[in-house]
Amino acid sequence: MTPPAGVLVLAATPIGDPRDAAPRLAHELATADVVAAEDTRRLRRLCADLGVTPSGAVVSYHEHNEAARTPELVERLTAGDRVLVVTDAGMPSVSDPGYRLVDAAVAAGVRVTCVPGPSAVLMALAVSGLPVDRFCFEGFLPRKPGERARVLAGLADERRTMVFFEAPHRIDLSLAAMAEAFGADRPAAVCRELTKTYEEVRRGGVAELAAWAAEGVRGEITVVVGGARAQVVSLEDAVPLVRERVAAGERLKDVCADLAASTGLSKTALYNAALPPRLTAARTRDP
CATH class of the missing domain: 1.10.10 (Arc Repressor Mutant, subunit A)
Structure with missing residues (x-):
């Protein structure tokens, strides 16, 4: 059986500075049959920064409509269209819409590829000053204190460096919960507004960082936390x-x-x- 001729393209978008966009991103935006964007207003701004105008249809594709829109996009893919997925920042499907469509496209036998580019996870790891030979990405912690505490308790013995996303109005609570679960001196780095004008990286123990964050933190935040040290046992x-x-x-x-x-x-x-x-x-x- 001949596989469908359509292609699903996941495209990484800048996490701050538009100059970080891969040159291929502009070409994909200009030539795709369908551009599925997490926020069409941000897409227009990105296109203006890149000096490109999409020639295909532009549709919204976000957490509130992805279940309903995924079958429509798979139908376009199986009909032979090239569908480009972009989110507000970074790589689609990594803590953003996209996984559901990738799963459906793979099941339908559609080719899936991506335009590599900026990543808050990798950049935060690189500048954190913490070990990067082994790491895991944990995304956003639960909002409810009890659920957050349970998740962190389960990660207390994790030996790999951990990466989290967090909202500015919850960062102090999350860091305080980490201090409770991991110990006050567990090393960490709070990476704020990466690649933007007010980029900042704060390093220290999680309790120290929680005290700093209690004064108020703004912007997009990625937190990198050192893994648990091996127990010293004879x-x-x-x-x-x-x-x-x-x-x-x-x-x-x-x-x-x-x-x-x-x-x-x-x-x-x-x-x-x-x-x-x-x-x-x-x-x-x-x-």
């Missing part, structure tokens, strides 16, 4: 923990892998040390 202290969990029904191999990840100890050393003495002797006896 092999001798860890072995009783391994045996206790194995006695409760867990597999020795799984327990050793879990503790090795959280403590930095050798998985093999944990495994050998936790074996009953007779099995240890059998493993080390010469054949």
